[in-house]
Amino acid sequence: xxxxxxxxxxxxxxxxxxxxxxxFDLAATMEGVVSLGVGExxxxxxxxxxxxAISSLEQGFTSYTANAGLIxxxxxxxxxxxxxxLVNYSPQDEIIVTNGASQALDIxxxxxxxxGDEIIVVEPCxxxxxxxxxxxxxxxxxxxxxGETEFKLQPxxxxxxxxxxxxxxxxxxxxxxxxxxxxxxxxxxxxxIVKKHxxxxxxxxxxxxxxxxxxxxxxxxxxxxxxxxxxxxxxxKAFAMTGWRLGFTCAPEEISGAMLKIxxxxxxxxxxxxxxxxxxxxxHGIADVxxxxxxxxxxxxxxxxxxxxxxxxCHLPGGAFYVFPSIQSTGLTSEQFAEQLLLEEKVAVVPGxxxxxxxxxxxxxxxxxxxxxxxxxxxxxxxxxxxxxx
Amino acid sequence: MKLNEKEVEILEILQKDARFEAxxxxxxxxxxxxxxxxxxxxxxxEKIIVHYATLVDWAKMDNYTGVTAMIDVKVTPKxxxxxxxxxxxxxRFKEVSSVYLMSGVYDLSVTVEGKSMNEIARFVxxxxxxxxxxxxxxxxxQLKKYKHDGMIYTxxxxxxxxxxxx
Numbered sequence: 163x164x165x166x167x168x169x170x171x172x173x174x175x176x177x178x179x180x181x182x183x184x185x186f187d188l189a190a191t192m193e194g195v196v197s198l199g200v201g202e203x204x205x206x207x208x209x210x211x212x213x214x215a216i217s218s219l220e221q222g223f224t225s226y227t228a229n230a231g232l233i234x235x236x237x238x239x240x241x242x243x244x245x246x247x248l249v250n251y252s253p254q255d256e257i258i259v260t261n262g263a264s265q266a267l268d269i270x271x272x273x274x275x276x277x278g279d280e281i282i283v284v285e286p287c288x289x290x291x292x293x294x295x296x297x298x299x300x301x302x303x304x305x306x307x308x309g310e311t312e313f314k315l316q317p318x319x320x321x322x323x324x325x326x327x328x329x330x331x332x333x334x335x336x337x338x339x340x341x342x343x344x345x346x347x348x349x350x351x352x353x354x355i356v357k358k359h360x361x362x363x364x365x366x367x368x369x370x371x372x373x374x375x376x377x378x379x380x381x382x383x384x385x386x387x388x389x390x391x392x393x394x395x396x397x398x399k400a401f402a403m404t405g406w407r408l409g410f411t412c413a414p415e416e417i418s419g420a421m422l423k424i425x426x427x428x429x430x431x432x433x434x435x436x437x438x439x440x441x442x443x444x445x446h447g448i449a450d451v452x453x454x455x456x457x458x459x460x461x462x463x464x465x466x467x468x469x470x471x472x473x474x475x476c477h478l479p480g481g482a483f484y485v486f487p488s489i490q491s492t493g494l495t496s497e498q499f500a501e502q503l504l505l506e507e508k509v510a511v512v513p514g515x516x517x518x519x520x521x522x523x524x525x526x527x528x529x530x531x532x533x534x535x536x537x538x539x540x541x542x543x544x545x546x547x548x549x550x551x552x
Numbered sequence: 553m554k555l556n557e558k559e560v561e562i563l564e565i566l567q568k569d570a571r572f573e574a575x576x577x578x579x580x581x582x583x584x585x586x587x588x589x590x591x592x593x594x595x596x597x598e599k600i601i602v603h604y605a606t607l608v609d610w611a612k613m614d615n616y617t618g619v620t621a622m623i624d625v626k627v628t629p630k631x632x633x634x635x636x637x638x639x640x641x642x643x644r645f646k647e648v649s650s651v652y653l654m655s656g657v658y659d660l661s662v663t664v665e666g667k668s669m670n671e672i673a674r675f676v677x678x679x680x681x682x683x684x685x686x687x688x689x690x691x692x693x694q695l696k697k698y699k700h701d702g703m704i705y706t707x708x709x710x711x712x713x714x715x716x717x718x
Binding site for chain 1: 561564565569572576579580581582709711713714715716717718
């Protein structure tokens, strides 16, 4: 029954549903699928962290926390960020615990976006950036990075995209879906332009712990950048806690205050048991991160070399748990490739085109899967490609 | 013996799964296959890789009656050879699967595998406790194996992740 009138807001009506959804629906109906399509760790949250949440429930810690999160958790986050990434934020007024990095992105974007403001989004990227900007009334200006530069944002591309309306740039390194990482020198070039034009950076550093070749440099550590950076991080990837929905923002007091206003009205506070689990993760969980990272690194090496061997050109990405091989040699679009691969060989990958400009001609393969799954996937993809050649 | 980083990586990989092919290990750690083969051979020769075995859950076999016992053994160490001599006398028995020198209230922890409880009882009373240096033995029979060498025998943990996610 409808009244014949659409009540849906125009900004929502015009949004495209996430391209990943379509694939999920298709893959979910099939049996025996080897999935390289998963954007979350194959590790289960380590037992001590789960145990800490259980214990908090047993003790009856089931009420709201402060809007910004448990103060002991914010203290741990402050210490962790300083220890791991050399950035210093006050637990009292510069850190907000959020419902996943996704919500952190939302409050960061909403806190700084006036109607008509342009936010530069570097693609290929996580699917939510541009829609969140549009929902906040801003305009997402996209820059497409390319395979030739290993999907690294080029300074001249950034210069060319800046207009008087540009407010901020949204960066994600190590990157989902390309795995690309920027080193300190490359980040410095970006930071120089940001400062020159007096812009802000929203730095989604959710994969910061998963940098394999050199330690991750946070853009906030560069000279003059702390005051113009909103850092976004969380527990999902590093501590294998995706389902707990727990992230956080680190930003100067004024911006944090603005984000906290949105957070307190829209969310109140992040889930309390998850926050207790996160305290344990930061106090005792780092060793587990290191051991997961070791496994990921080996799988990355294996996958990149194997893909290159079977004829899918692939650069060695510095972080996250994705590789982004080119499928252009097959003559298929990335969507055709992914669909045929799924139907014919039962391997799920995500077409690069869903991640925006620059993604066409590539597929995202996640190595958050056991080695035996990766070996099986390579066997099937190899078979698929040989069939195509014959 | 000093090991380099790559050799340690090879050991970590093989310790989890001895059936990894050298070609795959080579890809995982960024070396040529011949290099990996050479390193593995050296680790075998140096007895750092002692042996490759298969972890078997015998309890799944119908009518399996085998039993495992862990025996705490107190011994009198001998002048000059300490605990080594008696440990050697114990580990030579084929039914003994492991012998460790322990800190604490007893000295040797001995694991014995047998076809039945009787067989183990006979081993303890006739072979082990009759050794000169053995002062006392306490035998514990294993009732069920949940986890061994880092592997959970009957794991309920499945992959609950959705097949495709952003």
